[in-house]
Amino acid sequence: MRKIVIANNKGGVAKTTSALNLIGYFAKKGYKVLAIDLDPQGNLTDAFGIDLENLEKTAYDALKDKDLSESLLSIAENIDLLPSNLDVEKANLDFVSILGRELLLKKGLSKLEDNYDICIMDTSPNLSTLTLNALTSADSVYIPLKSGYFEMRGASVLLEVIENVKEDINPNLNIGGVFLTQYDSRVNMASEVIEQLENYFGDKLINAKIRNNISLVEAPALMKNIFEYKPNSNGAKDYEALGDEILKREQI
Ligand SMILES: Nc1ncnc2c1ncn2[C@@H]1O[C@H](COP(=O)(O)OP(=O)(O)OP(=O)(O)O)[C@@H](O)[C@H]1O
Numbered sequence: 001m002r003k004i005v006i007a008n009n010k011g012g013v014a015k016t017t018s019a020l021n022l023i024g025y026f027a028k029k030g031y032k033v034l035a036i037d038l039d040p041q042g043n044l045t046d047a048f049g050i051d052l053e054n055l056e057k058t059a060y061d062a063l064k065d066k067d068l069s070e071s072l073l074s075i076a077e078n079i080d081l082l083p084s085n086l087d088v089e090k091a092n093l094d095f096v097s098i099l100g101r102e103l104l105l106k107k108g109l110s111k112l113e114d115n116y117d118i119c120i121m122d123t124s125p126n127l128s129t130l131t132l133n134a135l136t137s138a139d140s141v142y143i144p145l146k147s148g149y150f151e152m153r154g155a156s157v158l159l160e161v162i163e164n165v166k167e168d169i170n171p172n173l174n175i176g177g178v179f180l181t182q183y184d185s186r187v188n189m190a191s192e193v194i195e196q197l198e199n200y201f202g203d204k205l206i207n208a209k210i211r212n213n214i215s216l217v218e219a220p221a222l223m224k225n226i227f228e229y230k231p232n233s234n235g236a237k238d239y240e241a242l243g244d245e246i247l248k249r250e251q252i
């Protein structure tokens, strides 16, 4: 199982939208996908049509027990989900005194190595214990960037954290890439800016750009991913290109 985390400590940069549609794309291609929602907001869980109020077990229980199996929900033929809701926020407080609290998810995931091809983790817009658990257990991290100068500065903070995680707890963590979301070529991306990004991120900058597309906003409200909702939209084309590039980078 190749474990991929979508992370950016900045809010609203399309982490969840990207997780949802990459999960949908990989499942459509026949990969067995484990989806993990580590955000107490539960947006990914919600997008799958799961009632956040009535979850028997969540990512909190899975981390506490270092065992995911009892918390998993079957979503579709190729998708299982470790769901999240506000309960999961407790992890950030309750686990403070646990030695090795960043390793809980990794231990749980190790029992599922053979059950899935790909694991996609969605994280919250902060660098909490939950996000650290994701970075600690992942093979690769992918960073969505909402185009613009200030967002780039935020990303450099995240890159620093990732370097620290690499140094201290997960030397194998690979920065898979950085990709642009909510992209509008008319407004915010003169070619000089793209050039700046290329200079800064080098080959970590992914070619596929996710354009602004209203269908990407509508789909989760209808409990669908973009491939189920509007397979011919720009959103579907862009997430297909991103998905293909990730599969290539991850060699799966
Ligand atoms: N390509 C896009 N075009 C138009 N709207 C988009 C696009 N991608 C995401 N959005 C919208 O932007 C908002 C933020 O996206 P999303 O919730 O995926 O971000 P996030 O990084 O997960 O946020 P948070 O940090 O709160 O978890 C949502 O309303 C989403 O529908």
Ligand SMILES: [Mg+2]
Pocket: 015, 016, 017, 039, 043, 123, 124
């Ligand atoms: Mg989100």
